[in-house]
Amino acid sequence: MTAALHLNDANLSPLAAVRSRIARAAALAGRKPDDIALIAISKTQTAEAIAPLIAQGQRVFGENRVQEAQGKWPALIEAHPDIRLHLVGQLQSNKAEDAVRQFDVIHSLDRASLVTALGQAMDKTARRVPLFVQVNIGAEDQKGGCAIADVPGLLAQARAADLPVAGLMCVPPVGIEAAPFFALLGKIALDNGLHDLSMGMSDDFETAVMLGATHVRVGSALFGARR
Template identity: 40%
Template sequence: MPDLIHNLEAVQQRIALAAQVAGRDARSITLLAVSKTFPAEDVRAAYAAGQRAFGENYVQEAITKVTALADLRAALEWHFIGPLQSNKTRPVAENFDWVHSVDRLKIAQRLSEQRPDNLPPLNVCLQVNVSGEASKSGVSIPEAVEVAQEIAALPKLNLRGLMAIPEPAGSVEEQRAPHRQLRELFERLRNDGLELDTLSMGMSSDLEAAVLEGATIVRVGTAIFGARDYSN
């Protein structure tokens, strides 16, 4: 799949250039390839091109892919990044390495209860609604401090940091503003004693702004795999 290989290289170059502008080491930024709606064969091709971390939004589709790629399980890192309902937490707790979209304490509690004892702690991020959009999941910035402390105390979870999906904006400066809010909250939580190391922010259209504001994971789908077909 030459297009996929070219796309991966192009995105990695964008990350490297943004990191250079920010005075950061590009190796401190993880590219998460968002493979939702794309088949397991595309994930396998991306793996062959050197990609290791993959993000999924839909539980049943994701589990189908994890199963189809069981031969690569030790090499792949699976991240759940979509909205998560209470009745869908068990398969996520049992099959994923990361969950970025923990948007309330109840979800964290269920993931903690359902994480198998034989697996390492589940890495999680607290999703924050930095733009205050009614249609977006996530805790508000004022709520985040208390919720983060409660999640950090749960067994079998490792609270790694924060995630956000800001409202789309035009210029890089406009894009940077909500990412800056998330970074400032992240720094506040660290100052309060939480051992956080992850800022999951930035997608295909705004990854440069996110890197400039300190993103450690950027979630990129269409720029790697192409336009999505939701007809299925």
């Protein structure tokens, strides 16, 4: 369930090609492309590699690690204050304050201890950073995320702590058709009164768009294969 890759995409920059594919997938689903945020996943990329995307107008980027972001983004953001930085990797509770200070959105709320840590960090910094609850949608032991059955309870804890939960995030199992997992995440969000869905990466973002993604996390299709 993907939008066809048009031959004329080969004449576009990687960023323009990805945006074109998002637009086509959105059209097939009767959606507006502007309703889908493209997060350029810049983990392991240097500032020099990121600069061309910024020059082409990309302003939303994603990082996996707090320390890596602290090392390369302050100067880039100083030069381009409209950049918005998303944390898409696992977050340790002892890094919660650093994450709240550095990032504009956090996609990896997955446990009660992190609810507490993020609540304290937001109170201390006076920043209310939107959060996505990460769901272990494929029930994989090796992946982070909240178990599907535990989502309502974790959301209740987050809401009781007055945390700004925007939606749900998932990473489907590798090598399996992603569509059922994306559809399931959408149902869980709907059942729990949430709208935003952070789902879809380089190999499946078109499928995610057609199934309601509001945020897609694209790395290798923009930067090439990671070293």
